[in-house]
Amino acid sequence: MTTIKKSGDAAADKKHGEQLEYVTMTIGGQWFGIPVLSVQDVLGPQNIAMIPLAPPEVAGSLNLRGRIITAIDPRVRLGFVKPSAGKRAA
Numbered sequence: 879m880t881t882i883k884k885s886g887d888a889a890a891d892k893k894h895g896e897q898l899e900y901v902t903m904t905i906g907g908q909w910f911g912i913p914v915l916s917v918q919d920v921l922g923p924q925n926i927a928m929i930p931l932a933p934p935e936v937a938g939s940l941n942l943r944g945r946i947i948t949a950i951d952p953r954v955r956l957g958f959v960k961p962s963a964g965k966r967a968a
Contacts, residue, residue: 906958924949 900911926938935955
């Protein structure tokens with residue numbers, strides 16, 4: 879998790895001392911961050927069931943504590959090249 883000072887008016891920042899926290903990741907060699915308050919779960923590698931005729935960015939579905947969740951591949955969604963099967967991207 880990364881803490882980043884909120885951008886904006888420097889005087890207001892000093893007064894409030896407000897900071898935002900992000901969950902960060904690298905995709906295609908670039909850093910991306912999502913505000914911590916927007917993240918519900920962080921999962922390790924999962925068994926994902928393929929969904930026939932799904933859009934390319936849909937990696938499949940998985941069972942998360944009894945709920946069926948759609949898994950999105952952010953590499954494809956952001957326009958990066960999808961790694962070949964069996965390789966884990968950094």
